[in-house]
Amino acid sequence: EVQLVESGGGLVQPGGSLRLTCVASGFTFSNHYMDWVRQAPGKGLEWLGLSRNKASNYVTEYAASVKDRFTISRDDSKASLYLQMNNLKAEDTAIYYCVRQKGFGDLIFEYWGQGILVTVSS
Amino acid sequence: IQMTQSPSSLSASVGDRVNITCRASQTITRHLNWYQQKPGKAPKLLIYTTSNLQGGVPSRFSGRGSGTGFTLTISDLQPEDFATYFCQQSFGPPLTFGQGTKLEI
Numbered sequence: 001e002v003q004l005v006e007s008g009g010g011l012v013q014p015g016g017s018l019r020l021t022c023v024a025s026g027f028t029f030s031n032h033y034m035d036w037v038r039q040a041p042g043k044g045l046e047w048l049g050l051s052r053n054k055a056s057n058y059v060t061e062y063a064a065s066v067k068d069r070f071t072i073s074r075d076d077s078k079a080s081l082y083l084q085m086n087n088l089k090a091e092d093t094a095i096y097y098c099v100r101q102k103g104f105g106d107l108i109f110e111y112w113g114q115g116i117l118v119t120v121s122s
Numbered sequence: 123i124q125m126t127q128s129p130s131s132l133s134a135s136v137g138d139r140v141n142i143t144c145r146a147s148q149t150i151t152r153h154l155n156w157y158q159q160k161p162g163k164a165p166k167l168l169i170y171t172t173s174n175l176q177g178g179v180p181s182r183f184s185g186r187g188s189g190t191g192f193t194l195t196i197s198d199l200q201p202e203d204f205a206t207y208f209c210q211q212s213f214g215p216p217l218t219f220g221q222g223t224k225l226e227i
Contacts, residue, residue: 035217045157045165045208047217061215097164107212108155108171112164 002026002111004098009116016088016120022081022098022113029079030054033101035109036072036083038094046094048072051081053104088120123147123211127220134199134225142194142223144187144209153213154192156185159222160205168207169194196225 008020022034033056036048049062051072060072071084081098095115102110124147134140144154152172157165167176169185172192182197196203204227209220 044221045210045219047210047215047219050215050217063216102167102170106170107153107214107217108167109157109165109210110167110176112166115164 002100004100004111004113006096006098006113006116009096009118011119011121012088013122014089014120017084017086018088018118020083020085020096020098020116020118022083024079024081024098024100027100029074030076031104033105033107034072034074034081035099035101036070036081037097037099037109037112038092039097039115040091040094043094048083048096050101050107056105085118088118090120092118093120094118123150123213123216123218125209125211125218125220127207127209127223129223130221131224131226133227135227136199136201138199139195139197140199140225142196142207142209142225144192144194144220146190146192146211146213149189150211150213152188153211154185154187155210155212156183156194157208157210158203158205159208165208171212199225201227 003025035050052059073082098113099109100111102108126145156169159165173185
């Protein structure tokens, strides 16, 4: 059974940093592209970025809204995906989801974690 | 690529047939996916690549379209179908979603 479990969320002050972790199980992590998607309270879904798989040299891509502040990385030996968030703003308050793509680079979001809440407030 | 869904909300009854439309700002061929989200839960993949039903999804869900216009149809609405639906283009990064359609009783 595929499982994605996020951790590391919580309350952070504006300008602060936070690192989210997603631990995966039930599949061969190194084979898959992985994404981060967020949802502000009562709002829609926003794609943040992706990490390609080992075969694609772990290349990352980002949404323009977070490109200069967020960094996605992964550790295949730990089946873990990370989201480093710097210079956080109030508008970054959201539930953050770790997502596994359906195929190898098909950009379809098949499996989602339960989500982790990040609140940016003083 | 901007994705525009309509309507933003929709009221229907059990047994009804409903259509939700998603329009892309440029052609995405058939790279369009649909998700269902219930309150407090993560989204769930329903249909991928315009018309392919994800495993375990009831056959009352169907999708069609190509280019810039797409439709999600739910036939014979069931109580568990009342949720919010999002479209998403997988033509290429940056990946984008529609704003959502809330389906209410």
